[in-house]
Amino acid sequence: MDGLNYTRVTHFTFLGLTSNHSLELTLFVVFGFMYLLILVGNVLIMVTVASDRCLHTPMYFFLGNLSFIDICHSSVTAPKMISDFLSLRKTISFNGCMAQLFFLHLCACAEIFLLTIMAYDRYIAICHPLQYMSLMSLKVCTWLVGALWVGATVHSVVQTVLTVQLPYCGPNILDTFFCDVPPVIKLACTDTYFTGVLIVSNSGMISLVCFLALLVSYIIILVSLRGRTAEGRRKALSTCAAHLLVVALFLGPCIFIYTRPATSFSADKVVAVFYTVVTPMLNPVIYTLRNAEVKNSMKKLRDRKIFFMGT
Template identity: 45%
Template sequence: MENRNNVTVIILLGLSQNKNIEILCFVLFLFCYIVIWMGNLLIMISIMCSLLIDQPMYFFLNYLSNLCYISPVMPELMTDLLAERKTISYNNCMTQLFIHHFLRGIKIFILTGMAYDCYTTICKCIHYTIIMSRQKCNAIIITCCTGGLIHFASQFILTIFLLLCGPNEIDHYFCDVYALLKLACTDTHEIGLLVVFNSGLIALVTFVILRASYFLILHTIRDYPAENHTKALSTCSSHITVVDLFFVTVLFIYIRPAETFLEDKSVALFYTIIAPMFNSMIYTLRNLEMRNAVRKV
């Protein structure tokens, strides 16, 4: 990745300048990282070793759990918490940025696919097996990866040709778009608007679509018998919780103009660490079928 900038090394200011706080954060995030790995590994094994893999919802969940294994943010953060000087090369910074947005784009679209499955299960139950065939599920996964690739390519075009003059410090714990725009040599107002359109608007439209689908589900099940009503709510409640936890924090960062606030680093922790950690807990503890599969494993 050719670097045409004056900036070759970027200094990350991290979460805190206090060494004691950094050590405390390292211990806390190490626990979170272990929970993420073990929780998602347990989900994947439980799904693959049971008949749940044949159900579209868990087919998508298996792919969603896979995404947590290759996240580039947490390993870099934990390494920097113990380092005296938190630096990252320009090439590694760009790589981290693009992988992060590529995976996040796929996650957004997989969550949409899971919402579509939930809607079809309850509102189109008669034709469910025809609509959500394995071929359809594979097509949805391919579409999700394509959507993530398009989002990644858009982010790549916006930032790779951005000339950075310095200073070479960014007030964040990983390379994010808004933080990098602060290092640009030229006016970045138009680029900031494109980032809002590329990241913020995609997240907002997807969140509105997801919320609308759940409104239709709740409207449909109100006339169901009490037993089916409870089962339908149980099926979707876990997914709604994951969606809200992820999208609310992403929207806080990317739906506004290209400005950075002191709260950005704290909010970013939710969609990079907290949300992935709670994903495994929510899907295993609040879902009866998942709990039964885990017990069998």
């Protein structure tokens, strides 16, 4: 395309999840309700962790941050997707598309790094309990959260720059419901093989390496639990099981999408819905239903509010 004139694409059009208008109305209600649950559930966890001093520990500090990231992550794509169910033409400006792509990768990468840090936290708590308070002090936790946002920003900038510098002269139809790197670069008016390799190396390797690090840490934890009492094993496994379930629900789809070449599969849309909407909705349920401390703190918060209302 060097040296040739071309008309730059000014907007992209989504094909969305379906072309059936009746089904779109149903999906509008379903996903609208799911997004509301995401906001309510994750805000409730954040408020509970912040208001109860018993939960001012590294594990719950990270849990509160996970809820914040889940709200941000789902808000990048869900509101646009929900509003598009009521639109005949599902369009987004070029700049809006690049912004959505940037914040999508920022939040997704931040969540991957945070899940890895949470696994490290559990490893220290179970395998090195006497050193836990020194190794996972508030200062250390704050630095870790700051570092994950810096790392996520670098990753997202790389992804966005690799995408935005390509020439786009048409077509502008995206067979999806949000802007992501793989479907967008397929529309570029140039060979994107090298760019695709860089993107797979970046996103795919982050997902895969973090998943392997998580797997190794939990194998070590399981081995260390052999000498514990039955009650100690039960409590440790309960916490770890909730975290492992969240990891599987989030990292599984990420690995499926970002560790292969830019080819489309029929399951891509379903997988994308899963890690952008379903997982952020399920995370509060997973952590509250399996965690007695969080449930007790929520009951205390509820009773306190009822008391205030009656005074």
